[in-house]
Amino acid sequence: ERERLAAERQRNKEHRLLHDSALQTLELVAQNDQLDPELIRSQARRGANLLRRAINGEQDNVAGFARRIRDLAEESTESGLRVELALIDLGIEVRPDASEALLGALREALTNVTKHAGVNQVVVGLMGADGGVRVTIRDRGHGFDQAIESQGFGVKNSIVARMNEVGGTATISSALGQGTKVILWAPT
Numbered sequence: 001e002r003e004r005l006a007a008e009r010q011r012n013k014e015h016r017l018l019h020d021s022a023l024q025t026l027e028l029v030a031q032n033d034q035l036d037p038e039l040i041r042s043q044a045r046r047g048a049n050l051l052r053r054a055i056n057g058e059q060d061n062v063a064g065f066a067r068r069i070r071d072l073a074e075e076s077t078e079s080g081l082r083v084e085l086a087l088i089d090l091g092i093e094v095r096p097d098a099s100e101a102l103l104g105a106l107r108e109a110l111t112n113v114t115k116h117a118g119v120n121q122v123v124v125g126l127m128g129a130d131g132g133v134r135v136t137i138r139d140r141g142h143g144f145d146q147a148i149e150s151q152g153f154g155v156k157n158s159i160v161a162r163m164n165e166v167g168g169t170a171t172i173s174s175a176l177g178q179g180t181k182v183i184l185w186a187p188t
Contacts, residue, residue: 009165016104016158017054021047031115065094065133068103069126076110076122083110086125094133098186101166102135108158109137109182117141117180132168132187140179146172159184 025047029040066087073083094102106124113122119141127134155172159182163170168186 012157012161012165016162017051019158021051027115065092065099065102066090066126068099069106069124069135072103072107072110073124076114079114080120081110081114082121084121084123086123088125088127089133092126092128092133092188094186094188095166098133098166098168098188101162101168102133102184102186105159105162105170105182105184106135106137108155109184112155113137113139113141113180116144119179128188129185132185135184137182137184138179139181143174143176143178143180145176146174 025040025044066089069087070085073085076083110122110124113119117139119139122137122139125134125136125138159172160170163184163186166186168184170185171183172180174180
């Protein structure tokens with residue numbers, strides 16, 4: 001049973017990697033015929049670097065969690081999504097596995113805003129909370145009816161399962177016309 005669970009976790013990790021890098025880039029290109037070619041090249045380079053590091057077994061450098069959130073916000077800005085940061089706890093220490101999970105889930109949430117919300121602005125907050133770290137992503141976009149819409153692979157695996165694997169949580173709340181709020185929490 002332990003081996004089966006380990007194999008399943010590894011398979012989920014590999015699926016998330018493909019979903020969060022190559023698939024997202026391809027979908028971004030396919031959905032928008034007016035993208036700047038340099039933006040496409042930049043996104044493709046980031047995806048290729050992410051895949052290359054994963055294939056080589058390299059971990060992201062842990063140069064400060066807040067700094068890494070800023071870097072991710074800058075990447076999103078290059079893709080046309082303006083990220084307003086509310087980083088309350090700049091010096092918060094986060095375990096490497098929790099950091100990887102939070103940043104991966106944040107990246108997926110920002111991608112979902114770009115693809116589905118119909119807005120070009122989002123607010124991301126960071127603070128220590130309940131013996132861990134909380135990252136909040138809030139947009140004022142289209143929103144969706146959670147009772148009707150099923151969660152896709154990205155939400156179920158790239159956000160919720162990723163957070164659960166490190167003992168964290170992901171809460172998603174949305175309503176039509178009122179935007180979406182994603183709260184990620186992981187123990188430190």
